[in-house]
Amino acid sequence: MRVFVDCDPGIDDAVALAYLAARPDVEIAGVGAVFGNNAVEVTADNALRLLELYGRPDVPVAVGCARPLVQEPRLAPHVHGANGLGDVELPEPARKPVAESAPELLVRLARENPGELDVLAVGPLTNLAVAVGMEPKLPQLVRKLVVMGGAVSAPGNVGPHGEANIVNDPEAAETVFGAGFDLDLVALDVTMETVATPEWLAELALVSGEKAQRTSGFLDFYAGFYAGIYGVRQCAMHDPLAAAVLVDPRLITGSFEAPLRVETAGTLTRGMTVADRRPVPSADERRPVRVITSVADAEFLRLMLDALR
Numbered sequence: 001m002r003v004f005v006d007c008d009p010g011i012d013d014a015v016a017l018a019y020l021a022a023r024p025d026v027e028i029a030g031v032g033a034v035f036g037n038n039a040v041e042v043t044a045d046n047a048l049r050l051l052e053l054y055g056r057p058d059v060p061v062a063v064g065c066a067r068p069l070v071q072e073p074r075l076a077p078h079v080h081g082a083n084g085l086g087d088v089e090l091p092e093p094a095r096k097p098v099a100e101s102a103p104e105l106l107v108r109l110a111r112e113n114p115g116e117l118d119v120l121a122v123g124p125l126t127n128l129a130v131a132v133g134m135e136p137k138l139p140q141l142v143r144k145l146v147v148m149g150g151a152v153s154a155p156g157n158v159g160p161h162g163e164a165n166i167v168n169d170p171e172a173a174e175t176v177f178g179a180g181f182d183l184d185l186v187a188l189d190v191t192m193e194t195v196a197t198p199e200w201l202a203e204l205a206l207v208s209g210e211k212a213q214r215t216s217g218f219l220d221f222y223a224g225f226y227a228g229i230y231g232v233r234q235c236a237m238h239d240p241l242a243a244a245v246l247v248d249p250r251l252i253t254g255s256f257e258a259p260l261r262v263e264t265a266g267t268l269t270r271g272m273t274v275a276d277r278r279p280v281p282s283a284d285e286r287r288p289v290r291v292i293t294s295v296a297d298a299e300f301l302r303l304m305l306d307a308l309r
């Protein structure tokens with residue numbers, strides 16, 4: 001499969017890239033960087049460094065949007081470290097980003113092979129919304145879009161109802177959810193049920209080699225952040241779970257389909273993902289999204305460890 005990854009690396013973005021890079025059946029056709037966990041220059045630079053670490057140094061990396069469509073950007077150095085990778089320093093990348101912007105690269109790749117490109121979006125959806133503006137047929141040109149974002153029934157992580165990727169650009173998310181993609185949503189409802197346990201992190205720390213050791217360093221920082229909230233040194237695996245269900249939908253054990261909208265006006269709920277699950281036929285004519293509610297979590301964690309060995 002050919003995958004375009006739109007991301008804001010980002011510790012869990014890094015693990016998603018590691019997983020895709022380790023799969024011989026996945027061609028990473030391009031990586032788009034977006035603001036989010038850090039400024040876009042930093043997330044693009046991290047993507048280049050990570051692709052070298054994970055053995056895919058030829059994948060083009062394109063710089064995307066530096067700010068949301070409407071609001072001011074907010075970054076997350078307290079979650080992902082000042083450098084976006086848990087303050088673990090990776091070597092200077094040998095390459096620079098390509099000249100095309102991330103939305104341009106995505107549109108070109110989708111047009112080149114209609115119906116063949118898959119898209120994994122694990123940052124704010126700004127690049128995708130801009131790409132849809134450039135090419136309104138993008139949802140038909142792309143085979144499948146998997147988005148990590150939202151909190152449908154679960155609590156948010158940056159507000160009572162808000163998940164970071166959606167809250168970071170609610171207008172962009174609303175555009176993407178309404179564009180007509182064949183879209184699977186991996187929200188906090190499932191990612192917070194699929195955390196890397198202290199035992200899993202300890203096992204990874206014992207794996208030798210640059211790839212495992214650096215990634216273990218990133219995740220150790222992330223676990224420190226989560227320990228401050230939950231009192232246990234474990235961490236969420238949001239973005240890698242989205243990568244895993246894209247590559248291997250067999251992992252999905254529960255889901256429902258519903259039209260999905262993003263609250264863009266609420267004072268308490270701006271960025272909330274609202275699924276219309278009423279049993280009556282919905283008046284909402286937008287294409288329903290498949291919201292994933294459960295996965296084979298032990299198998300997922302095993303796949304991640306195997307990819308990092």
Ligand code: BDR
Nearest residue numbers: 010012013122164165238
């Ligand atoms: C999402 O927000 C980012 O901080 C993570 O990389 C992930 O994509 C989780 O809410």
Ligand code: CA
Nearest residue numbers: 010013122123
């Ligand atoms: Ca991310």
